[in-house]
Amino acid sequence: xxxxxxxxxxxxxxxxxxxxxxxxxxxxxxxxxxxxxxxxxxxxxxxxxxxxxxxxxxxxxxxxxxxxxxxxxxxxxxxxxxxxxxxxxxxxxxxxxxxxxxxxxxxxxxxxxxxxxxxxxxxxxxxxxxxxxxxxxxxxxxxxxxxxxxxxxxxxxxxxxxxxxxxxxxxxxxxxxxxxxxxxxxxxxxxxxxxxxxxxxxxxxxxxxxxxxxxxxxxxxxxxxxxxxxxxxxxxxxxxxxxxxxxxxxxxxxxxxxxxxxxxxxxxxxxxxxxxxxxxxxxxxxxxxxxxxxxxxxxxxxxxxxxxxxxxxxxxxxxxxxxxxxxxxxxxxxxxxxxxxxxxxxxxxxxxxxxxxxxxxxxxxxxxxxxxxxxx
Amino acid sequence: xxxxxxxxxxxxxxxxxxxxxxxxxxxxxxxxxxxxxxxxxxxxxxxxxxxxxxxxxxxxxxxxxxx
Numbered sequence: 001x002x003x004x005x006x007x008x009x010x011x012x013x014x015x016x017x018x019x020x021x022x023x024x025x026x027x028x029x030x031x032x033x034x035x036x037x038x039x040x041x042x043x044x045x046x047x048x049x050x051x052x053x054x055x056x057x058x059x060x061x062x063x064x065x066x067x068x069x070x071x072x073x074x075x076x077x078x079x080x081x082x083x084x085x086x087x088x089x090x091x092x093x094x095x096x097x098x099x100x101x102x103x104x105x106x107x108x109x110x111x112x113x114x115x116x117x118x119x120x121x122x123x124x125x126x127x128x129x130x131x132x133x134x135x136x137x138x139x140x141x142x143x144x145x146x147x148x149x150x151x152x153x154x155x156x157x158x159x160x161x162x163x164x165x166x167x168x169x170x171x172x173x174x175x176x177x178x179x180x181x182x183x184x185x186x187x188x189x190x191x192x193x194x195x196x197x198x199x200x201x202x203x204x205x206x207x208x209x210x211x212x213x214x215x216x217x218x219x220x221x222x223x224x225x226x227x228x229x230x231x232x233x234x235x236x237x238x239x240x241x242x243x244x245x246x247x248x249x250x251x252x253x254x255x256x257x258x259x260x261x262x263x264x265x266x267x268x269x270x271x272x273x274x275x276x277x278x279x280x281x282x283x284x285x286x287x288x289x290x291x292x293x294x295x296x297x298x299x300x301x302x303x304x305x306x307x308x309x310x311x312x313x314x315x316x317x318x319x320x321x322x323x324x325x326x327x328x329x330x331x332x333x334x335x336x337x338x339x340x341x342x343x344x345x346x347x348x349x350x351x352x353x354x355x356x357x358x359x360x361x362x363x364x365x366x367x368x369x370x371x372x373x374x375x376x
Numbered sequence: 377x378x379x380x381x382x383x384x385x386x387x388x389x390x391x392x393x394x395x396x397x398x399x400x401x402x403x404x405x406x407x408x409x410x411x412x413x414x415x416x417x418x419x420x421x422x423x424x425x426x427x428x429x430x431x432x433x434x435x436x437x438x439x440x441x442x443x
Contacts, residue, residue, distance in 0.1 A: 204421060303432055310435030359428040362421070 054327045060320040064245045064313050067120050067156045068095040072240055085150035104136040123148050160244035164231050201225050205362045209369040217368055225361040232353030248312035257305035260364045268371035300367055311356050315349045383441035390437030397430035
């Protein structure tokens with residue numbers, strides 16, 4: 001079949017897009033130059049704040065990190081409860097009392113104690129401000145020397161965790177109910193959306209890796225699969241119900257990996273432990289092999305945690321970096337390239353959200369399967 | 377004048393390595409599927425797992441470069 005006309009069309013489109021892309025890069029320096037001349041002519045009433053350089057790295061890292069308040073749009077921020085455990089008991093207040101301050105410049109007094117917020121961490125305030133106006137003792141390497149209270153606050157991530165629990169419970173209780181009411185009939189509604197996924201976890205993840213004992217581990221595998229997948233998807237929603245980077249938070253992924261670690265080692269049979277402590281090699285190789293095997297027990301869950309954390313965080317940073325390019329070049333024309341490209345990355349992220357949930361679950365199943373395997 | 381951290385070069389090198397690795401995995405999986413189309417789903421699963429291991433190394437590099 002002759003498809004050359006389609007090919008020509010695509011090539012011409014590619015050329016147009018590429019020229020536009022190059023054109024922006026040539027145009028932006030010009031815009032920059034114009035902006036510079038404008039600035040020099042109006043130096044009398046130029047605000048120093050407006051000329052503050054946009055720091056893309058800080059911007060991206062701030063947005064993937066956890067936060068004590070939930071930014072909605074513009075200046076609108078939703079406050080979240082702050083709960084601090086101090087030597088004199090529990091202290092609670094709303095995070096709006098910091099009035100959006102994140103530079104330790106505003107001191108909140110509660111129960112005779114003084115707190116400041118610096119880079120989304122809460123410290124005991126210093127008695128006096130330093131030369132930058134911060135009520136914190138910050139050294140040259142930006143290390144904060146102030147003490148911190150134990151922080152049990154409901155942060156953005158904790159909020160999303162609770163929200164995702166509610167969403168998952170709602171979905172699965174509804175599906176479980178419809179299985180009870182419609183037993184023997186074909187699935188309907190939400191049921192027909194969830195059923196293929198459950199069968200996918202059972203037939204493609206549990207059965208090939210766990211063998212005939214798969215039923216014992218199905219609850220764990222299903223929970224971990226849907227928890228990671230729902231939270232990956234919630235993290236991709238850019239506005240209020242989503243927006244928190246929960247599965248891109250190292251604490252969450254470490255907890256998930258720790259559960260897998262416990263599942264593997266508590267279910268490990270004698271063959272599993274024999275393989276670690278007395279492998280089938282000449283005895284003098286034990287000096288090398290046994291430590292390696294013991295390290296192997298721990299590296300598997302660590303890799304599991306870091307893989308999920310880094311994948312999701314990298315995806316978020318990529319989208320933020322592409323959008324941030326508009327502000328780096330300080331030109332609206334960059335958006336014609338960066339916004340479609342960010343949209344494209346978003347599409348890939350939807351796929352990654354699923355693949356990472358799948359990878360975490362299948363590797364958990366694989367490690368458990370290796371631990372419960374019987375020797376023939 | 378060029379500014380920035382040398383960690384970016386390291387992250388780039390890791391990306392090259394992972395790219396080559398995932399490319400090899402993908403090409404081999406394609407060959408396998410072409411030879412035995414009925415085993416496509418099994419090959420795909422194995423391919424994804426292998427790709428995840430390679431990708432993890434690149435992401436370690438990204439994490440190290442970020443920190």
